[in-house]
Amino acid sequence: MNCFINKLKKALLLQVNFISSFYLWAVATLLCSAPMSSRPQYKFLKPGEASFSSDRSDADPTSCSSFIYNPNNKLPLDRQRQRLPIYAVKKHMLFLLERCQTLVIEGETGSGKSTQIPQYLLESGWCTEGMVGVTQPRRVACTSLASRVAEEQDCLLGTLVGYTIRFDDNTTPGQTKLKYMTEALLVREMMGDPLLRQYSVLMLDEVHERTLYTDILLGLLKKVLKRRKDLRVIICSATIDVHDMLHFFNFNKTADKSKDTAAVLSVTGRTFPVDVHYLQEACADYVKESARTVTAVHKTQPPGDVLVFLTGVEEVTQCVELIIQHLNTKNDNTGSMRGASVLPMHGSLSTSEQLRVFQSVGAGTRKIVVATNIAETSITIPGIVYVVDCGFMKLRVYSKSSASSNKEALTEGLSIVTTSKASATQRAGRAGRTRPGKVYRLYEESEYAALPDATPPEMLRTNLSPAVLNLLALGIDNMLRFEFPSPPPASHLKAALEELFAIGAITEGVALTQPLGQRMAEMPVPPQLAKMLLVSGEYGCREEIATVAAMLQVQSVLVTPHANAHNARKMHAKFQVEEGDLLTLLNVYVAWEREQRCKRWCGRHFVNHKSLNRASEIKSRILSLLDKWDVTNDQDIHQTTGGSSISSMRVRRCITAGLFCNAAYLHHSGQYRTVRSNTTLAIHPSSVLYTLQQPKWLVYNEVLHTNRAYMRDLTTIEEDWLTEIAPHFFQRRRVTDD
């Protein structure tokens, strides 16, 4: 502790009191540390005109998407089902499931596993005692798979076959036997039913994606399997990690194979061969090289649409412009020209702009889609024959801040890294869905061999406090003994435990506090925001905080179109207040409601209508939870205040109660430093405080690492509030050294 204090420099500072969290630290350091994922470096060779090597046909377009190309869609449904590759192994699968608790199915796109396996289980009596639950990482997959299966079973969706995603439960209790759901939702269900008694079989689909919730579920199900010998678990994954999964779930530690509790079954897919082309010499600029390659494909290759993978919005925009230049003809605003239509595709586009890539561009015209990673798993564009893969992607990383600080701080950020072999294969597979295709990889063949096999699981790359809170609520109070499929580094767990302790979610003994911690776990928002919501009654600003929390859950409420940035900024200025971004967001929401949620008003003010509607849904869900727990505005506060400035202060004090760990002050050097670790951080240019007067003290909602470490979603606060609201965390001291 003394040593820690000595490290701080000059002036009057607030300091973190780590005395109470020392125990947590001791617990956390006991946890075994996992090897950090190595981040491969991609080296560019000298610039120059590069050419592609000759055709090769060794592509293995393994991909597992919920959108399945169906070459038999003119046949009757039962004939279609029998033609799927999975049908050939149906009996073997059912036999293995009788014998083993866990079945790992290695299956490729178009094998029919996601739709057929649940029906085989239904038909062979696995649903008499309980349901078959199928998890998916994404919501659209749940809804589309459920409707397909309902159609094949000739039943109304929501009866025998149903789905459950957030805000949308389309099942009938007692009647629904096949239930598709998101992974996160099954984790929620386990809070009420830890042994999942209503399920006889659980099937986890797309496990190779290794989302945070996939890993949580894998660990939890392993525990449940030990307690419930009647339960069966089916793991569907791509080739890459089948043996890891088998090893993870096989409880047989003897050499006697007949005692194995897990088995593997392989199913071939139904995709077309994809020719792989590599550069013979590395390129200096993959954006320019992509545009050059697309142009060459358009001029020399037979008809067929093109999909380009780049890493970010800016690259996509630049590449679209370059391609249009290269194709060198007048283009109208639609991007159409001489037999080609060039379209961008990324998450920040509006729905209507995104829909354009699915629309037909007409016979004789080649569609060229330039996309981010959104096209790798989340969406499938039909008709793609050529893929151009730059070999890079943006990936969330969670690591020690490289910014100048005298104490380690873990922060989240995005980095551009090379893709993995699995990811390169997935991208290539996008070219072979309807007929044989070609992929152009903008790197050398030797570079491919150097790629990591798979992208590291999200569990190793993210802030763990939400996950740890979830596990605690599920009764996993000993992280030491929890079997993570990929154990996260001890430092990440330590940081999560410290944060949860600071906001009062857990005790020094790492137990969930009652009722605060328990309720925070049930809140569908990150722990710090949950804290803010649960104490909002005490500050008399329940409605306002519910709005702020909901607005922080949706992306891009304020839109700034490239072409109309000036006007957008002018309109956005109407909502801006010097108290910061969270109160600005509150203003936007209030204004939207005042205008009767008018869509045209949104357009005029460059506000995303879809996002606001979603925020409204989340807000209602939050408010109903607060009602359930009797979190209501304190009457005394309500009566004695009324003015808007006082109201703003109440809201900001309540925000401080949730985000006090993220406090920063304006150092005399003119830079902001965090109170917790004295890390230098800058105000992000998207913040309203970027142009307004810089406050002495503020709290931020998140840190974004790009070239520098930026704080986003800011709120101005008073220094005194910190010691007042979180006395356990802050101590006022005068530090005189240095």
Place this chain on the structure above:
DNA sequence: GAGCACTGC
């Protein structure tokens, strides 16, 4: 003094 890939409760 710039610029966030994608999910999910």
